[in-house]
Amino acid sequence: MSLVTVERKGQVAVVTIDNPPMNTFSTAVKGELSKTFKELNSDDNVLAIILTGAGQRAFMAGADIRELPEKIGNSNLMSEFMDNHEFFNCIDFSPKPTIAVINGFALGGGCELALTCDIRIAEEHAFIGVPEVKLGLLPGAGGTQRLPRLVGEAKAKELLFTGDHISAEEALRIGLVNKVVPSGEGIEAAMKLAAKICNNSPAALRNIKKAVDEGLELTIHLALGREAELFQELFLKDDVKEGVQAFLEKRRPNFSKSISNQS
Numbered sequence: 001m002s003l004v005t006v007e008r009k010g011q012v013a014v015v016t017i018d019n020p021p022m023n024t025f026s027t028a029v030k031g032e033l034s035k036t037f038k039e040l041n042s043d044d045n046v047l048a049i050i051l052t053g054a055g056q057r058a059f060m061a062g063a064d065i066r067e068l069p070e071k072i073g074n075s076n077l078m079s080e081f082m083d084n085h086e087f088f089n090c091i092d093f094s095p096k097p098t099i100a101v102i103n104g105f106a107l108g109g110g111c112e113l114a115l116t117c118d119i120r121i122a123e124e125h126a127f128i129g130v131p132e133v134k135l136g137l138l139p140g141a142g143g144t145q146r147l148p149r150l151v152g153e154a155k156a157k158e159l160l161f162t163g164d165h166i167s168a169e170e171a172l173r174i175g176l177v178n179k180v181v182p183s184g185e186g187i188e189a190a191m192k193l194a195a196k197i198c199n200n201s202p203a204a205l206r207n208i209k210k211a212v213d214e215g216l217e218l219t220i221h222l223a224l225g226r227e228a229e230l231f232q233e234l235f236l237k238d239d240v241k242e243g244v245q246a247f248l249e250k251r252r253p254n255f256s257k258s259i260s261n262q263s
Contacts, residue, residue: 004032005054006040011047011257012194013040014187018054022061025109034087041094044258047202048194049094051117052101052187053110059100059126062108084141092116092142093213095206097197101186102126102177107165112139115146118209119193120177122168123186128176129165149216151175201239201255207231 003026007014015036017023040046053059091098091113100106100117106128114120114128122128130139130147138144139160148156151174159166171177181189197205207230215223234240239255246253 002032003029004036006036008046009191010195011045011198012050012191013043013046013048014050014052014191015040016052016054017060020055022058022105023053023055023110025060025063025113030084030087034090037090037094041090041096046096047198047205047258049096049098050101050187050190050194051091051098051113052103052190056104056123056125056183058104058110059102059106060110060113061105062110062131088112088116088142092146095209097194097205097209099190099194101190102128102168103183103186105165108132108139108143109141112141112143112146115143115150120171121179121181121186121189121193122171122177123183124168124180125183126168126171127165128168128171129163130160131163131165133161134163199252199255201234201237201243201253202258203237203239203256204234204243207234 001018003017003019005016005018007016015033017029017033019026019029023029037049040049097119098117100114100120102114102120102122104123104126106114106126108129108131111128111130130143132139132143139147144156144160147159150156151159155174166174166176168177168180172180179189211223211227211230214226218226239253242255243253
């Protein structure tokens with residue numbers, strides 16, 4: 001039985017973690033997710049990716065704690081940790097817009113996984129948190145870095161220091177999620193948003209994501225220079241011709257369906 005399924009709906013791929021009962025982040029789940037995202041990242045027919053968990057109990061309820069005892073006392077885990085970072089980066093730096101649908105608990109590694117997505121939609125019964133401190137650990141899959149970049153240093157430290165999980169509404173208030181929807185309506189909301197995204201130029205979407213992601217790691221001066229490079233690059237693509245012409249003709253643009261179709 002596959003622990004990760006993919007359903008293609010037009011130009012949108014819906015990736016579902018199916019590891020009952022709580023969709024925990026096991027070694028096997030990581031392997032299947034890694035393979036799935038590498039394939040989707042290079043698939044020109046996919047313009048947006050939705051990531052969620054099966055059922056209504058959990059998006060992902062963290063790591064599989066049963067795998068931890070054998071690692072305690074091991075001083076040679078750096079390669080494994082760096083492999084985890086490589087996997088999470090594969091999602092974070094996907095060239096496609098990504099949307100997490102948090103349909104239940106997103107704790108520990110589950111919260112860190114949601115943080116790798118560009119946009120997060122939470123169903124109203126969801127709870128989100130990074131409780132690793134209660135195990136004597138810290139979030140080791142990017143949580144100490146991505147969380148403060150998203151919600152600010154002080155709020156991130158509060159969540160990291162206490163290990164408390166918060167409601168969907170509180171997550172919305174602090175900017176951890178973009179939207180809260182009724183239970184069971186997360187995928188529908190994500191599909192509507194993905195469809196709107198897919199109406200736009202694939203080349204522009206890719207360069208916008210690059211500009212934001214890369215710019216956040218640079219000084220403002222260097223970031224503005226990178227933005228200018230990516231802006232200039234788009235003027236060499238067919239989509240800008242179509243977009244400008246459609247605007248002048250007061251019609252909807254008919255953009256290419258993939259970046260590879262651009263000249």
